[in-house]
Amino acid sequence: QVQLVQSGAEVKKPGASVKVSCKASGYTFSSYGITWVRQAPGQGLEWMGWISAYTGNTNYAQKIEGRVTMTADTSTSTAYMELRSLRSDDTAVYYCTRGGGYHESDYWGQGTLVTVSS
Amino acid sequence: DIQMTQSPSSLSASVGDRVTITCRANQGINNYLAWYQQKPGKVPKLLIYAASTLQSGVPSRFSGSGSGTDFTLTISSLQPEDVATYYCQNYNSAPRTFGQGTKVEIK
Numbered sequence: 001q002v003q004l005v006q007s008g009a010e011v012k013k014p015g016a017s018v019k020v021s022c023k024a025s026g027y028t029f030s031s032y033g034i035t036w037v038r039q040a041p042g043q044g045l046e047w048m049g050w051i052s053a054y055t056g057n058t059n060y061a062q063k064i065e066g067r068v069t070m071t072a073d074t075s076t077s078t079a080y081m082e083l084r085s086l087r088s089d090d091t092a093v094y095y096c097t098r099g100g101g102y103h104e105s106d107y108w109g110q111g112t113l114v115t116v117s118s
Numbered sequence: 119d120i121q122m123t124q125s126p127s128s129l130s131a132s133v134g135d136r137v138t139i140t141c142r143a144n145q146g147i148n149n150y151l152a153w154y155q156q157k158p159g160k161v162p163k164l165l166i167y168a169a170s171t172l173q174s175g176v177p178s179r180f181s182g183s184g185s186g187t188d189f190t191l192t193i194s195s196l197q198p199e200d201v202a203t204y205y206c207q208n209y210n211s212a213p214r215t216f217g218q219g220t221k222v223e224i225k
Contacts (some may be wrong), residue, residue, distance in 0.1 A: 035214070037162075037216075039194065043158075044203075044205065044216060044217075044218050044219045045154070045162065045205050045207075045216040045219070046216070047207070047213055047214045047215055047216060048172065050214075059212050061212075061213050064121075064215065095162070099209070101209075102150060102209065102210070104152040104164060104167040104168075104207070104209055105152070105154075105164060105207075106164050106167070106173065107163055108161045108163070109161075110130075110161060111161060
């Protein structure tokens with residue numbers, strides 16, 4: 001069965017960086033993209049961007065472009081999302097999902113809480 | 119940028135009621151529209167993709183319709199386990215924005 005397992009919760013200080021991992025199993029990793037979505041406390045879902053696991057091409061939300069890097073390691077079927085220059089409003093649960101391009105997000109990871117606090 | 123507007127932002131209905139949520143895009147997105155359900159404290163779940171295709175395992179009381187800019191999610195007979203926030207999402211073009219969500223409660 002398809003599974004996306006994310007790394008554990010993080011607490012970071014403003015200005016720091018965080019890197020969240022997402023290990024996929026149960027399907028051919030390079031055949032799908034990985035999309036990242038975040039959700040601030042009590043708020044809605046925010047699309048962050050996606051990476052094609054086949055080509056490595058990325059597409060980021062304008063709001064965070066310049067601070068975010070998404071990568072995919074096909075040898076370990078693991079995707080990564082690094083966010084730099086963290087601010088308090090980056091505090092959120094970060095989800096990886098299978099999907100991207102003209103594909104919906106059909107499977108979701110369990111979420112990773114990133115807390116940015118001094 | 120494509121903007122997705124859902125309405126209503128919240129609703130309260132009785133068990134067995136028919137519930138309709140609408141989602142409007144500010145430009146055409148063909149049928150690249152998905153609906154997700156997020157129960158309190160849980161991970162979002164895909165309900166419908168391609169505007170009207172039910173994801174495997176989703177109860178048939180859920181249905182989707184629409185194309186272009188106007189879309190609808192319908193719950194034909196609301197059940198207690200349907201209490202959740204529902205989101206639409208454009209995946210036709212970037213940014214693949216979500217609607218702001220519709221919170222569904224039982225009256």
